[in-house]
Amino acid sequence: MADDQMNGSQILLKALEEQGVDVIFGYPGGAVLPIYDEIFKQDAIRHILVRHEQGAMHAAEGYARSTGKVGVVLVTSGPGATNTVTGLTDALMDSIPVVCLTGQVPTHLIGNDAFQEADITGITRPCTKHNYLVKDVNALARTVHEAFYVARSGRPGPVLVDLPKDVMTAMGDYTPVSRVTHRTYKPRMKGDINLIRRAVDIMAAAKRPILYCGGGIINSGPAASQLLTEFVRLTGFPCTLTVMGLGAFPASDPLYLGMLGMHGTYEANLAMHGCDVMVAIGARFDDRITGRLADFSPNSTKIHIDIDPSSINKNVPVDVGIVGDVGHVLEDMIKVWKAEQASPDQKALAEWWKSIDRWRARDCLRYENSTKVIKPQYALQRLYELTKDRDDVYITTEVGQHQMWAAQHYRFDKPNHWMTSGGLGTMGYGLPAAMGVQVAHPKALVIDIAGEASVIMNIQEMSTIAQYRLPVKVFILNNEYMGMVRQWQELLYGGRYAESYMDSLPDFVKLAEAFQAVGLRATKPDEVDDVIREMIETDRAVIADIRVDKLENCFPMIPSGAAHNEMLLGPGDEAETPVAEEGMVLV
Amino acid sequence: MTTQTETEKQTTIAVLVDNEPGVLARVIGLFSGRGYNIESLTVAEVDTQEGLSRITIVTSGTPMVIEQIKAQLERLVPVHKVCDLTMDGAYVDRELALVKVKSTGEARVESLRVAEIFRARVVDSTSESFVFEIVGDTGKLDAFINLMEPLGLMDVSRTGVAAIARGARPL
Ligand SMILES: Cc1cc2nc3c(=O)[nH]c(=O)nc-3n(C[C@H](O)[C@H](O)[C@H](O)COP(=O)(O)OP(=O)(O)OC[C@H]3O[C@@H](n4cnc5c(N)ncnc54)[C@H](O)[C@@H]3O)c2cc1C
Ligand SMILES: Cc1ncc(C[n+]2csc(CCOP(=O)(O)OP(=O)(O)O)c2C)c(N)n1
Ligand SMILES: [Mg+2]
Numbered sequence: 001m002a003d004d005q006m007n008g009s010q011i012l013l014k015a016l017e018e019q020g021v022d023v024i025f026g027y028p029g030g031a032v033l034p035i036y037d038e039i040f041k042q043d044a045i046r047h048i049l050v051r052h053e054q055g056a057m058h059a060a061e062g063y064a065r066s067t068g069k070v071g072v073v074l075v076t077s078g079p080g081a082t083n084t085v086t087g088l089t090d091a092l093m094d095s096i097p098v099v100c101l102t103g104q105v106p107t108h109l110i111g112n113d114a115f116q117e118a119d120i121t122g123i124t125r126p127c128t129k130h131n132y133l134v135k136d137v138n139a140l141a142r143t144v145h146e147a148f149y150v151a152r153s154g155r156p157g158p159v160l161v162d163l164p165k166d167v168m169t170a171m172g173d174y175t176p177v178s179r180v181t182h183r184t185y186k187p188r189m190k191g192d193i194n195l196i197r198r199a200v201d202i203m204a205a206a207k208r209p210i211l212y213c214g215g216g217i218i219n220s221g222p223a224a225s226q227l228l229t230e231f232v233r234l235t236g237f238p239c240t241l242t243v244m245g246l247g248a249f250p251a252s253d254p255l256y257l258g259m260l261g262m263h264g265t266y267e268a269n270l271a272m273h274g275c276d277v278m279v280a281i282g283a284r285f286d287d288r289i290t291g292r293l294a295d296f297s298p299n300s301t302k303i304h305i306d307i308d309p310s311s312i313n314k315n316v317p318v319d320v321g322i323v324g325d326v327g328h329v330l331e332d333m334i335k336v337w338k339a340e341q342a343s344p345d346q347k348a349l350a351e352w353w354k355s356i357d358r359w360r361a362r363d364c365l366r367y368e369n370s371t372k373v374i375k376p377q378y379a380l381q382r383l384y385e386l387t388k389d390r391d392d393v394y395i396t397t398e399v400g401q402h403q404m405w406a407a408q409h410y411r412f413d414k415p416n417h418w419m420t421s422g423g424l425g426t427m428g429y430g431l432p433a434a435m436g437v438q439v440a441h442p443k444a445l446v447i448d449i450a451g452e453a454s455v456i457m458n459i460q461e462m463s464t465i466a467q468y469r470l471p472v473k474v475f476i477l478n479n480e481y482m483g484m485v486r487q488w489q490e491l492l493y494g495g496r497y498a499e500s501y502m503d504s505l506p507d508f509v510k511l512a513e514a515f516q517a518v519g520l521r522a523t524k525p526d527e528v529d530d531v532i533r534e535m536i537e538t539d540r541a542v543i544a545d546i547r548v549d550k551l552e553n554c555f556p557m558i559p560s561g562a563a564h565n566e567m568l569l570g571p572g573d574e575a576e577t578p579v580a581e582e583g584m585v586l587v
Numbered sequence: 588m589t590t591q592t593e594t595e596k597q598t599t600i601a602v603l604v605d606n607e608p609g610v611l612a613r614v615i616g617l618f619s620g621r622g623y624n625i626e627s628l629t630v631a632e633v634d635t636q637e638g639l640s641r642i643t644i645v646t647s648g649t650p651m652v653i654e655q656i657k658a659q660l661e662r663l664v665p666v667h668k669v670c671d672l673t674m675d676g677a678y679v680d681r682e683l684a685l686v687k688v689k690s691t692g693e694a695r696v697e698s699l700r701v702a703e704i705f706r707a708r709v710v711d712s713t714s715e716s717f718v719f720e721i722v723g724d725t726g727k728l729d730a731f732i733n734l735m736e737p738l739g740l741m742d743v744s745r746t747g748v749a750a751i752a753r754g755a756r757p758l
Contacts, residue, residue, distance in 0.1 A: 121609060122609075122612070125609065125612060125613060125616055126616055126620050129664070130663075130664040131609075133608070133609075150664055183605070183667070184605065184664065184665060184666060184667050185664050308658075308662065309658040309661060309662075310655060310658035310659050310661075310662050312658070313651055313654055313655070314655055314658075317651060
């Protein structure tokens, strides 16, 4: 045995260190005891002990989304591993780079239904970008380096590495990252310059253009947001963002039309519907965006920039598909635009903006405020007003109406400050994600905008938050309903509220106290500001229980299966627009 | 403004992959998970030194679906290369079948006669049975098996399609 040999657990930690990992979210168990023993002996990497492995996954996602780095999770075999499945799927859907390390029974027991054995590589094959089972200690370091490379390259995603216990105790050699290259996985970064020229020509001839931008810009990094902002201003074209893209272009810019899609703005959706040239940038034509496919932006020439060739022509056929990293492609696009001195028809553009301004005048996010009950939109507007002057605010959300109201009313001028579960829509995401964000940014103001139903799904993480004294703020829009479910039942199922009332809710103020946090409550509109101020000023974790209107609906809304120009703008619209049969089967 | 043609067509795709555990499950899982058809799937190691396997898949779908299948296959990390043989020009495809027929008298003689026409070889024989080996494209094998049906067909084992482009170019 050569002197420089190490055991598997030491190799693992060395590889993580070389990958620049500074924190792991994890939970121990029998199969990972050798790894935990090595963690005990070192202090280069911090371990955050979560209270449920799903919490570790979402925390790693929050960490990744807010830093641009790969999030890391370590869990034991069997139940520890299976508890990560929802988080892995969430990270896959939203393209979040996470490496999940799972313990496994020793290699000679694999396949024997051994204690706490689960075929986790089999289970997670469809919900990871890639996964590995390491059977040889000498392949360990290389596999870990590969896992990080795959997780962060191209379209990012979750990668799982399954680690049998005997491999973690066996002696072997370390392979430094400099000696690892990937044989097959080499995503294309630069876009085809001829296609970029064609795209610029089409854009230069546009009369009613729109830039539809998404999470891919955030994935690419802050430079891509800068380039996008430059490009939008250079062209003077209107820009709309998906839920995943919020922050990629400043919400305060007059060229911004707000979010598009099912709960997007009137102006963004009508501009998408009526445009003659659509440029999709790092966005994937999700069904929340397109509505009824047959009527989706029927008269436009479509250009799509995406790093993943499978995103192009998946749901919507496009005229020009450019495969590459948005940062690289936008850089080239700006160069070509300038070199060709592209000058779109200013008169047509001015006409287009005139239509858009007419749509804007509908003021679609308007709501009837009240002096008696707290409107959820009001609470969020106040939250925004009272926090917008700080530049260290990070918002996570749970899933439901509150999430969509947050997307509509909280305005982001920078990328990486908004973390939400878009693709999977995972209730219980927001609290652990906020925890991960706070670990990465200890001094920042991290707020989980929550629904009372969702937050209970991972409420145990309040204990983690207490242990590490993370000053996470949980801002609950408590409507005592699974509001989003209730809204659909009201609009589509004749108001039969089957199982959507949240009976027997805990007293959130007492719950906060039980977790050594501060509990606050607002029941009237004039209490909202004080509660928000106190929440911000408290340097500990806070749960703010904001008792909002129980029956408020989230508008605008494009019912599933409808087209962009069939939007419901508010309560008055409800009766007139019956949802078609085909729409009823959609989610 | 693009209009899509909705007609389904059959396509043969060759995929070069790292011969590692789970790679076939990834490919099959991709097809079942996304609801694509598999009409035939063959796999074997073709380069032991480099540890590469070649998978041949016969599938069908609209042009948009076929494009999606190729893009999804290319996205799998252990995949080296995806090649649409149907689109890229002429190719040869072959399948092998072992066909067991049990019969006596006139039917037995007839099965031998048919085998001769199809250039099937007898690879096993007893006084009451034959095992024929037949090589050809899928249509030829189907036709042969259909003809054997009334002649005492007992059992069929088929390899699935192997395909390769014509001409000097490698995959
Ligand atoms: C209750 C609920 C309601 C919702 N309503 C809406 C709604 O009204 N409006 C809305 O927008 N969403 C809504 N969503 C979210 C929706 O489900 C999708 O998650 C979202 O629309 C997808 O955003 P995206 O298209 O930006 O894609 P993402 O999921 O962010 O995907 C990113 C795309 O960019 C590509 N990409 C990644 N990295 C790069 C790179 N470096 N360069 C180039 N391309 C890259 C990827 O390949 C992918 O195609 C809702 C979700 C929930 C839970
Ligand atoms: C894990 C999970 N289960 C079920 C759902 C379906 N679902 C979507 S929104 C919602 C209700 C959320 O209620 P709450 O957290 O109170 O938010 P609200 O809509 O009231 O703001 C449900 C049950 C989901 N998205 N995730
Ligand atoms: Mg609720």
